[in-house]
Amino acid sequence: MDVILEGLTKAFQLLASLDREVLGIALLSLKVSGLATLFSLVIGLSVGTLVALTSFPGKKILVSVVNTGMGLPPVVVGLFVSIMLWRNGPLGYLELLYTPTAIVIAQTVIATPIVMGVTIGAMQNLPANLRLQILALGATRVQLVWMLIKEARLPLMAGVMAGFGGVISEVGASIMVGGNVRGYTRVLTTATVMETGRGNFDMAIALSVILLLFCFAVNYILTYIQQRERPR
């Protein structure tokens, strides 16, 4: 019991004193996962919309692949990105391994199928005749796509939430491609793993509390938007 109590007390001291190292790790996590979510939104939304609104041979297979990708194990992504970025790998010349950029790449790979899968689902769940109605209202192709995205915005937001939640709490890929380099690629999850291994429960708890707060804050904001947009 002492371990927990002591850990909690010290953790809150660290948080209250705005410990520089803790803050740095937290900010890096936010930046890396935020960027990854943003990129996955751009790729996932555009490709997902395209897939949902067109028909082509092999569409079912592609959608199944994307849906499988929604549950991509981070370690597998970490392995794959590591190989790509390895010194002798195809993208080795970029010298990105063990940089924050590498983490952003890996997390983008993890979050993109989530956003894409949710986009496809959300678009296909819209009433079948909505497209016809929008076109009949005098919409151009571009206006049509924009209006459909607007109509699907609530499930799309849920997709973004799921994507961000997935990457900020992910540890496997970050540790493999980032390397947990102190002050450079150390993020909340990788630091928590390391501190726990060392028996520094106070630090680990402090980091976990911040992680939880992030998850909560993001979800709270998005939930708030959802409820404001759609009053009962």
Next chain:
Amino acid sequence: MTQQPNLLDLKGLRVDRGGVTVLDVPSFSLCQNEFVSLIGPNGAGKSTLLLSLLGLMKRQTGTVTYRGSAVTSQAQWLDLRRRTAMVLQEPLLFDSTVFDNVASGLKLRGLGRAEIKSRVATYLERFNLAHMAQRSARRLSGGEARRVSLARAFAVEPEVIFFDEPFANLDPPTRQALTEDMDRIIRDRGIAAILVTHDQSEALRMSQRIVVMNRGSIVQQGTPAAVMNHPVNEFVANFVGMETILEGEVVSNRQQQLAVRVAGREIDTVGDEAPGVQVYCCIRPENVTVTVGHPEEKSSARNHFQGRIVEIAAMGPFLKLRLDCGFPLTAYVTRESFTELALYEGMEIHASFKATSVHLISRRAA
């Protein structure tokens, strides 16, 4: 009607689905100010025809001409859609306020903010929606949602409006109110319209022309009275029913006791219609009594006409008589009565029916 120029023309339309032709319409047209109803069973191709006219349906062949010029390029289709409006069976409102919904067509056309505001206000007012302008579209009842979808369609001030069963699944009073609102605006603004409907009285009330469709083709078209009273084949006859539908005009209304002039004769009936109103008198064949010679006893039937049997057709347990009383009339008689009265084609008879068995539908003046 025919002297007016055609607004919309369709030639050689064929639509295939999975190798099967689901719609084959050699030609169809719509005149300025004309109201046409498409009726027919499910799967007849009514909706497909409607969507094809707006280029919203993949078709094998077929050209659409609007005001004399062929619609072929994407830009021309867009232009056509921006001069028309469509109301589908589901309201399909956007997840936004009532105001934004009614404004949506205008925003797509890139109208200025001030103009959108005033135009939306006008149509909210016309459809009795002004008090709920800021309400979320998700919080509307079924009837209110239909009202909004109608306001959205009319707000773009279309030259032609397409309705695909816009009032299906609505309770009769709501349906009645919406039909009246819609009809008023269409007349006021001289909008041409095509209505897909299952409801015959709706078709009768509003259209100048009825088009009957079955299995992807147009089976018959003509004025409501022509289609209803002279079906070209068994299918149309069964589909439109055997009711006699007579065009008439109310000549007097004394405490809801109406006299309606039909083909130079007067039919007594009951209703609220004022003198001068154009109506259809609908008389079901089972309500018509046929007697031979002069009726001896007094009867409660207010309408008695001298007539002649034009045609006799067997309909299972009873016979269908087509009568000519100066206007066409259909009557059913049982086989027993038929034998007893010794009826034959060409025979002079007496037809009577009660004033209360005449169903009145007011109609648009042609």
